[in-house]
Amino acid sequence: MTSLLRFEQVDAYYGAAHILHALTLHVNAGERVALIGRNGVGKSTLVNTILGLASLRGGSIRLGEYTLTRPRTYIAAQHGISVVPQGRRIVANLTVQENLRLGAATGRKGHWTQAEVYKLFPILQERADTPGTALSGGQQQMLAVGRALMANPTLLLLDEPSEGLAPVVVDQLAAIFGHVAAQGTALLLIEQNMSLVMRVAERYCAMAKGAVVAEGLVREQGIGELHRHVMV
Numbered sequence: 001m002t003s004l005l006r007f008e009q010v011d012a013y014y015g016a017a018h019i020l021h022a023l024t025l026h027v028n029a030g031e032r033v034a035l036i037g038r039n040g041v042g043k044s045t046l047v048n049t050i051l052g053l054a055s056l057r058g059g060s061i062r063l064g065e066y067t068l069t070r071p072r073t074y075i076a077a078q079h080g081i082s083v084v085p086q087g088r089r090i091v092a093n094l095t096v097q098e099n100l101r102l103g104a105a106t107g108r109k110g111h112w113t114q115a116e117v118y119k120l121f122p123i124l125q126e127r128a129d130t131p132g133t134a135l136s137g138g139q140q141q142m143l144a145v146g147r148a149l150m151a152n153p154t155l156l157l158l159d160e161p162s163e164g165l166a167p168v169v170v171d172q173l174a175a176i177f178g179h180v181a182a183q184g185t186a187l188l189l190i191e192q193n194m195s196l197v198m199r200v201a202e203r204y205c206a207m208a209k210g211a212v213v214a215e216g217l218v219r220e221q222g223i224g225e226l227h228r229h230v231m232v
């Protein structure tokens with residue numbers, strides 16, 4: 001089977017700083033994979049390398065059949081990969097509706113339209129004309145997810161979506177991610193919240209020092225085992 005995303009022995013840098021070291025990882029169609037690891041191990045750098053924000057200097061990245069030689073945000077979107085970035089990055093001077101349209105600009109056509117996103121997150125419709133950054137943290141995360149879905153990805157990369165959110169909001173997100181996955185979209189969930197990992201992911205990859213050092217099935221691990229990979 002062709003994976004939606006395949007890193008083979010990837011080396012990536014910020015300037016002279018060597019962050020990813022021969023990192024190998026894949027996500028297949030419809031899979032729900034968690035990427036876990038302590039602060040600073042390079043989880044966001046993996047995302048940034050796909051988007052061209054960190055520089056790819058060794059190994060290969062494939063998006064389906066396509067080999068990514070010059071990573072760019074729009075190229076990832078064209079090949080079915082959307083990102084919900086760490087910290088959400090809602091555009092301040094755009095309304096909720098305009099932020100959503102931004103997501104559709106570089107993506108593909110499919111199930112997810114503005115109407116479908118509003119069905120999933122009715123609060124976004126209620127607040128459609130509000131500046132995106134005037135929303136609560138939880139609502140901004142919903143907007144970031146909605147914006148990414150507007151590109152109709154086959155794989156959604158979620159970079160620490162639960163960061164800074166109340167447990168009740170994290171519960172809502174877990175249900176939303178389950179719903180998105182049920183539509184057939186694969187998920188790569190970067191998380192330090194192992195309760196969310198256990199609810200969302202089937203498989204996990206654990207990173208240390210810029211490489212994947214352990215992987216397995218979530219159901220075969222206790223929460224304590226998973227926590228071991230994120231504890232300082």
Ligand SMILES: Nc1ncnc2c1ncn2[C@@H]1O[C@H](COP(=O)(O)OP(=O)(O)OP(=O)(O)O)[C@@H](O)[C@H]1O
Pocket residue numbers: 014017019037038039040041042043044045046086160
């Ligand atoms: N733009 C940058 N320029 C130089 N170094 C960077 C840059 N962004 C991150 N780094 C460094 O790269 C390393 C990996 O950072 P990265 O953000 O990928 O970690 P992370 O696993 O996502 O951590 P966290 O869980 O805190 O989000 C860290 O040492 C960090 O300081």
Ligand SMILES: [Mg+2]
Pocket residue numbers: 043044045086159160
């Ligand atoms: Mg990060």
